[in-house]
Amino acid sequence: MSKSDPKQKRSSSITRQKRLNVLVSSLVALLGMGFALFPFPWIISAALDPLNVLSMQTFLPKRIALDNFISLFTDPTRPYLQWLFNSLKISSVTAILVVFITSLGAYAFSRFRFPGRRGLMFSLLLVQVYPNILAMIALFIIVWQIGRYIPGLGLDTHGGLIMVYLGGAMGGNIWLMKGFFDTVPKELDESAWIDGASHWQVYIHIILPLIRPILTVIGILTFIGVYGDYLIARILLTSADKLTLAVGMQGLINLNYNVVWGQFSAGAILGALPILIIFYSTQKLIVSGLTQGAVKG
Amino acid sequence: MSRENPNVKGSQEPLTSPGLSVGIYLLRLLGLAILDSFALWFLYHLYQDQVWFMFVVILVITMGINLVFLIERLHPFRWMSAGLSLMILLVIYPLGFTIYNAFTNYNQTHLLSKPQAVGALENEKYLPGDAPVYSWTAFRSTEGSFALWLISPDGETFLTIPGEPLQQPRSGEAGVGMLDDKGIPTTLNGYIRLSRADSVKYLTELTNLQFGIEPEVIVVMSISKAARYEQKYTYNPELDQLLDNETGVIYRPVDGNFTSPSGEQLTPGFHITVGWRNFSKLFRSPALRGPLLIVFVWTLTFSLLSVLFSFSFGLILALSLHRSLLPNWTKKSIRSVLLLPFIIPFFLSVLIWRGMLNPNIGIVDRFTEYLFHWSIPWFTDPFWAKTGIILINVWLSYPYMMMISMGALQSIPEDLYEVAELDGATSWQQFWGITLPLLLISVGPLLVFSFAGSFNNFGLIYLYNYGGPPIPNTITPAGYTDILISYVYNTAFTGNGNYSYASTVTIVIFLILTIFTLLQFKYTRIWEEVYKNV
Incomplete structure (x- = not known):
């Protein structure tokens, strides 16, 4: 045998290892994807199957039609489109306000030095240990109480709901955003001051444009969070035409699985669509923001 | 930098021109005047109805806003006044109010303050x-x-x-x-x-x-x-009693209700403080204590198992993708698919899973029935209901675990493995000796947060089965899959709306979270580092 033999042997074992690696990782990935994707074909088939009955559902529908979507849009007792609109409206208004209000606070924490700053910042984070949904009863009573005097912010109003979401979103997001404000060098502010800029101008014209990506991430995460909230919306909203998608869809399917399965599936697909679009179009931004944000607390 | 010398820094602060600042000053005064007149109107009503707690909160917020906008030295607080006001009104106040509630008789028929109740009764x-x-x-x-x-x-x-x-x-x-x-x-x-x-x-x-x-x-x-x-009723403030104009019966306030001498109570009642009564009920009454204990143990089990299983599953996927020699674009698209469960709004996912597990009619159930001639009691049997919940929670949260594990895996230096390889360590040994310990250092805090987050995962529990199947013979509605927060919800918002007892249970949650945080303080450096980095 020649000298090159062990080398050859080694490289062949490497290719074998390579194959094994690809095989194993493909198998694991396939298993994972099977688990992840398992519900989806069923939901899509149920949505397109005009049968609309869970117990008779087959994997491949006998007939494909849009009956479920049409009945979902036209049933006046379950104003699905209204729910979808409500959810989109409430989530976007909350997201915009959260970004605006928290960025103001974060600017102050990042740019000013004042007594009590550190303590205040720390308490903001400490309060996050006790999320305000734990105080759901108190929130319910408070919103009811406010609504007695200011009807637009009371129970069963979108104003009241947005108000509660805003309160809950302040602490963590101010904290998160402050971290990103800190990454903008202070020298930029100082050179702008020399040109006669005020704090407000620095904030609007220098800092905000520079951290636009993180503003977007926080806005999107807030949007997704509010869109997915069930508890607070459930407690505060009661009228059918004011519900959010989460509460409405639960009411739609609750105890009716067998008779509205198709309609529900159609609604679920449409309801997930806005979030899917937002997420996949900004995936990189969000994943980095999410892991960083999580590490930051 | 300027941080060390505040005086130098102060002189660098931007100055606005005098003309502009007068205009801004007037505008600011106008804004405050509008805000204050509104606040005064609100405070007046709160005062009239004796809603003291909220009165104080609104008063504090209003005074705070006025102070920071009038005193130049406090100008940093102007920027955060909106955020802090919202936090005080909707986070701090509700948390404090919850604690207060636990010492009252708040429920659906004792929601009003006394003057509000008198007003309602006088309207009859x-x-x-x-x-x-x-x-x-x-x-x-x-x-x-x-x-x-x-x-x-x-x-x-x-x-x-x-x-x-x-x-x-x-x-x-x-x-x-x-x-x-x-x-x-x-x-x-x-x-x-x-x-x-x-x-x-x-x-x-x-x-x-x-x-x-x-x-x-x-x-x-x-x-x-x-x-x-x-x-029907006329209130006499001097004698603190209600006269029934129809029958001439006099009602006096007893324990949150206007009560006649023969013991008849008028609704609505009003809220009063009752001291430690709710707490002693909680610990003394076996019918309350029993379910609370079951709920408490399941809350911990649920959180622990959820984190354990979803992290293990996420880690296995992350490892196989990380070490995989598959082409990069395949890995990327696999990852995008694996993230799906995390992105779909969770309320939809839970409701969909509920449909698929539905006895006799759901897909999963028809499948098990076909294979084993057995319909799994996903919703009626405590064990299987719990299994279903953990199954769904793993499905919902492994993508997040995978994501954070993949990030952490990338930061483990490759040469550690090379050295281990030279020492003849098997890949199994490498995993336990290198990968897992290093991974846990960076991912550990996130797992702790995730564990604490499961505590408050109301949506999953409630949408799956409302916390059921119900525990028999309980005073307040409680189920075998109820976690503390859903137990609080069911106590407060179903049945007769026992807000004060539910608040007492909330305090139990507060205590657990506090202990948790204190342990973090003691055994980890998370908080310390956070404080330093402010």
């Missing part, structure tokens, strides 16, 4: 035995307000409008047109006369209205009759 009416009964004809304005034309049994006619005293106009007066043969005006200025059929249509609206003003209030009783009602 009764029909005196000798009250005149009228026949009525309704008129409706285009804006939807109503007027009534009344005819008494002896032929006297009246016109009555909500909020205005009873009138006795003739034809031609007060907009009253020609009278028809029954003595009813054919027209009334600004109103349209309703036919019998239309009156039926508006009957519920009409019966809810009070015509005239106190003490002469006319209420529609039926399609043909209206009568003069009188105030």
Whole structure:
């Protein structure tokens, strides 16, 4: 045998290892994807199957039609489109306000030095240990109480709901955003001051444009969070035409699985669509923001 | 940097030109004036109704905003005034209020403060035995307000409008047109006369209205009759008692209810503080303590198992993708697919899974029935309900675990493995000796947060099965899959709405979270580092 033999042997074992690696990782990935994707074909088939009955559902529908979507849009007792609109409206208004209000606070924490700053910042984070949904009863009573005097912010109003979401979103997001404000060098502010800029101008014209990506991430995460909230919306909203998608869809399917399965599936697909679009179009931004944000607390 | 020398830094702070600052100053004063007048109006009402807690909160917020906008030294706080006000009103105050609630008798019938309850009771009416009964004809304005034309049994006619005293106009007066043969005006200025059929249509609206003003209030009783009602209860503030004008019975406030000498209670009641009563009930009554213990143990189990399983599964996927020699684009697209469960709004996912597990009709269930001739009791058996919940939670949260593990894996230096390889360590040993310990250092805190987050995963528990199957023989509704937060919800918002007891349970959650945080303080450096980095 020649000298090159062990080398050859080694490289062949490497290719074998390579194959094994690809095989194993493909198998694991396939298993994972099977688990992840398992519900989806069923939901899509149920949505397109005009049968609309869970117990008779087959994997491949006998007939494909849009009956479920049409009945979902036209049933006046379950104003699905209204729910979808409500959810989109409430989530976007909350997201915009959260970004605006928290960025103001974060600017102050990042740019000013004042007594009590550190303590205040720390308490903001400490309060996050006790999320305000734990105080759901108190929130319910408070919103009811406010609504007695200011009807637009009371129970069963979108104003009241947005108000509660805003309160809950302040602490963590101010904290998160402050971290990103800190990454903008202070020298930029100082050179702008020399040109006669005020704090407000620095904030609007220098800092905000520079951290636009993180503003977007926080806005999107807030949007997704509010869109997915069930508890607070459930407690505060009661009228059918004011519900959010989460509460409405639960009411739609609750105890009716067998008779509205198709309609529900159609609604679920449409309801997930806005979030899917937002997420996949900004995936990189969000994943980095999410892991960083999580590490930051 | 400038941080070390505040004086130097101060001189660098931007200055606005005097003209601009006067304008801004005036604008600021105007804004404060508008805010303050609104706040004063609000505070006045809160004061009147003795809603003290909120009164203090609104007062503090208003004064705070005024101070920071008037005192130049406090200018950094201007920037955060909106955020902090919202936090005080909707986070700090509710948390404090929850603690307060645990020492009160708050529930659905004791929601009002005492003056509010008195107001509600004083609004109640009764029909005196000798009250005149009228026949009525309704008129409706285009804006939807109503007027009534009344005819008494002896032929006297009246016109009555909500909020205005009873009138006795003739034809031609007060907009009253020609009278028809029954003595009813054919027209009334600004109103349209309703036919019998239309009156039926508006009957519920009409019966809810009070015509005239106190003490002469006319209420529609039926399609043909209206009568003069009188105030049922009168409050005497000096003696602190309510007089029933109909029966002459006197009600005194006892334990949050106006109570007659014979023990009859009026609703609505009002809230009072009751000391430690809720807590002693919680710990003494076996019917409360038992379910609470079950719920508590399951909350911990649920959180622990969820994190354990979803992290393991996420880690396996992350490892195989990380070490995989598959081409990069394949890895990327696999990852995108694996993230799907995390992105779909979770309420939809839970409801979908619930449908698929549904006994006899769901896909999973038909499958197991076909294979094993056994329908798994996913919702009626405690063990299987819990299994279902953990299954769904793993499905929901492994993508996040995978994501963070992949990030952490990338930061483990490759040469560690090379050294280990040289030392002859098997890949199994490498995993336990290198990968896992290093991974846990960076991912550990996130796992702890995730564990604490599961504590409050109300949506999953409630949407899956409302916390059921129910635990038998409990006073408050409780189920085998209830976690503390859903138990609180069920106690407060189903049945008779026992807010104060539910708040007491919330305090138990507060305590657990506090212990948790204290342990973090003691055994990890997370908080310390956070504090340093501020």
